[in-house]
Amino acid sequence: xxxxxxxxxxxxxxxxxxxxxxxxxxxxxxxxxxxxxxxxxxxxxxxxxxxxxxxxxxxxxxxxxxxxxxxxxxxxxxxxxxxxxxxxxxxxxxxxxxxxxxxxxxxxxxxxxxxxxxxxxxxxxxxxxxxxxxxxxxxxxxxxxxxxxxxxxxxxxxxxxxxxxxxxxxxxxxxxxxxx
Amino acid sequence: xxxxxxxxxxxxxxxxxxxxxxxxxxxxxxxxxxxxxxxxxxxxxxxxxxxxxxxxxxxxxxxxxxxxxxxxxxxxxxxxxxxxxxxxxxxxxxxxxxxxxxxxxxxxxxxxxxxxxxxxxxxxxxxxxxxxxxxxxxxxxxxxxxxxxxxxxxxxxxxxxxxxxxxxxxxxxxxxxxxxxxxxxxxxxxxxxxxxxxxxxxxxxxxxxxxxxxx
Numbered sequence: 430x431x432x433x434x435x436x437x438x439x440x441x442x443x444x445x446x447x448x449x450x451x452x453x454x455x456x457x458x459x460x461x462x463x464x465x466x467x468x469x470x471x472x473x474x475x476x477x478x479x480x481x482x483x484x485x486x487x488x489x490x491x492x493x494x495x496x497x498x499x500x501x502x503x504x505x506x507x508x509x510x511x512x513x514x515x516x517x518x519x520x521x522x523x524x525x526x527x528x529x530x531x532x533x534x535x536x537x538x539x540x541x542x543x544x545x546x547x548x549x550x551x552x553x554x555x556x557x558x559x560x561x562x563x564x565x566x567x568x569x570x571x572x573x574x575x576x577x578x579x580x581x582x583x584x585x586x587x588x589x590x591x592x593x594x595x596x597x598x599x600x601x602x603x604x605x606x607x608x609x
Numbered sequence: 610x611x612x613x614x615x616x617x618x619x620x621x622x623x624x625x626x627x628x629x630x631x632x633x634x635x636x637x638x639x640x641x642x643x644x645x646x647x648x649x650x651x652x653x654x655x656x657x658x659x660x661x662x663x664x665x666x667x668x669x670x671x672x673x674x675x676x677x678x679x680x681x682x683x684x685x686x687x688x689x690x691x692x693x694x695x696x697x698x699x700x701x702x703x704x705x706x707x708x709x710x711x712x713x714x715x716x717x718x719x720x721x722x723x724x725x726x727x728x729x730x731x732x733x734x735x736x737x738x739x740x741x742x743x744x745x746x747x748x749x750x751x752x753x754x755x756x757x758x759x760x761x762x763x764x765x766x767x768x769x770x771x772x773x774x775x776x777x778x779x780x781x782x783x784x785x786x787x788x789x790x791x792x793x794x795x796x797x798x799x800x801x802x803x804x805x806x807x808x809x810x811x812x813x814x815x816x817x818x819x820x821x822x823x824x
Contacts, residue, residue: 438821448695460684463684598638599638
């Protein structure tokens with residue numbers, strides 16, 4: 430039933446204390462938070478923690494949310510900031526659960542192994558990018574956002590985003606080319 | 610720049626960062642962007658006649674394909690995420706109040722947010738209701754102890770019910786052309802009936818606020 434109303438209505442009700450209005454926002458945007466965290470961090474355990482932290486922080490900061498902005502844009506900003514904090518706080522570790530979200534495809538085992546290796550290689554290559562390039566690549570090529578939207582989310586400029594994307598794509602392409 | 614007479618044969622030469630343009634002058638980063646966005650087939654006027662660009666674009670597309678493939682994968686959200694977020698928020702706002710119904714066999718407690726959810730779900734089934742949100746609140750006739758609790762609660766709290774008394778605030782968004790008064794009364798009746806049936810609470814008040822209409 431919450432699908433009938435827009436995000437702005439849910440945000441307003443959540444600000445008034447209707448916690449289940451915020452639960453509807455989590456229903457709608459929880460996947461966004463988790464997906465972005467997963468692509469930025471490269472493993473499910475950290476992604477779940479960061480998505481959870483981001484969604485709680487978003488609720489705590491609802492009074493500061495500007496009514497003329499989109500809830501999703503605001504959430505992207507909180508998730509990327511939380512993910513970057515985690516990256517700078519913790520030393521890189523070898524991820525053991527990169528493939529946890531890959532659904533069963535019905536492929537033959539050999540095809541599945543190849544596919545899993547590809548997922549693993551891309552995930553590692555993205556996670557190895559320097560943070561500004563990683564954010565730009567994930568938001569543009571995994572989330573399908575425009576350079577202008579990325580600039581708004583990262584408090585940056587469109588030329589700066591473009592520059593990070595150019596470098597990120599080159600680095601990622603080189604890594605993937607070597608891997609093949 | 611690459612050899613002006615030959616289309617590039619080794620993509621590594623193009624991607625090593627020292628080369629910015631193809632022999633034809635096309636910007637490598639822009640070609641890579643075109644391929645990464647899945648637009649390699651949409652050739653510009655120059656590209657339609659340029660062997661360098663026509664050689665580079667399929668190569669870039671091939672290299673980028675695993676990224677596009679991973680981006681298209683559905684990411685399943687952990688089932689516990691929503692529950693964990695709601696649980697953390699409830700702790701933050703100290704929304705842990707319970708109804709308390711003593712009996713000879715022991716006490717029965719039902720969390721305030723459960724009471725609010727039952728009322729909300731009852732409201733959502735009323736024709737003409739497009740959205741409903743429940744907030745359980747203390748009775749306005751709360752005693753001194755309850756008032757003390759109220760003074761210290763977080764302003765965003767869905768303050769709990771007390772004892773055998775429940776007061777639930779429901780915010781409703783209604784269908785634009787629906788009879789609002791009739792909807793509000795139906796919501797009250799159904800929510801009260803549901804709460805009495807499901808929780809055993811009999812002193813139940815349901816305040817309905819229709820604060821939006823949806824066309």
